[in-house]
Amino acid sequence: MEIARLLHTFGGPLLALFGGIGARSMGTLVTGMGSGVRTVDFAGSPRPCKPYRPDPGRIVSGDPAQTVSVAYQSDDGLFSAGTWTCQPGKWHIEFAQNEFVHILEGVVVVTDGDGLAKTYRAGDAFVSPAGFSGTWDVREPVRKYFTLGGPPG
Known part of the structure; x- marks a missing residue:
């Protein structure tokens, strides 16, 4: 749960820093959905x-x-x-x-x-x-x- 809180707290600024790159990937990382995308x-x-x-x-x-x-x-x-x-x-x-x-x-x-x-x-x-x-x-x-x-x- 702590990781989810940190991602929620810092995810927006990090995405803004990198121009939103990886927004879909970050969602996959957090939710663990089986999209076939790997780290x-x-x-x-x-x-x-x-x-x-x-x-x-x-x-x-x-x-x-x-x-x-x-x-x-x-x-x-x-x-x-x-x-x-x-x-x-x-x-x-x-x-x-x-x-x-x-x-x-x-x-x-x-x-x-x-x-x-x-x-x-x-x-x-x-x-x-x-x-x-x-x-x-x-x-x-x-x-x-x-x-x-x-x-x-």
Whole structure:
């Protein structure tokens, strides 16, 4: 019952944050109706990681080698979730979609276009709204869960 109360209390703001994505899925999760839709377990079998680096013109310092493992992508391509890793380095970033981040390991300093810097460590969570631009400075190797939502800009 506690889970249902929490979903009822926080479900509306979360759905508003992600533009209503998953409203039908959330209802299925709460009611347990047999729709054939299953949850996606991040701890399940490992998914292939795609290694990459930011465009060299965006890198400020270090060698921010990165991997991404997409655990889920919606049929319409407007929502995805997965795990991301990055080695120390700093680069300019521009977010085309809303991104929710939960830092699992490491330290990153995110600085916005006005110069306001925030440090995030393991256990921290935040959202970078579509249109955010600034820098990511990975100080210690980072592993995070992410969700991306909304139409690409």
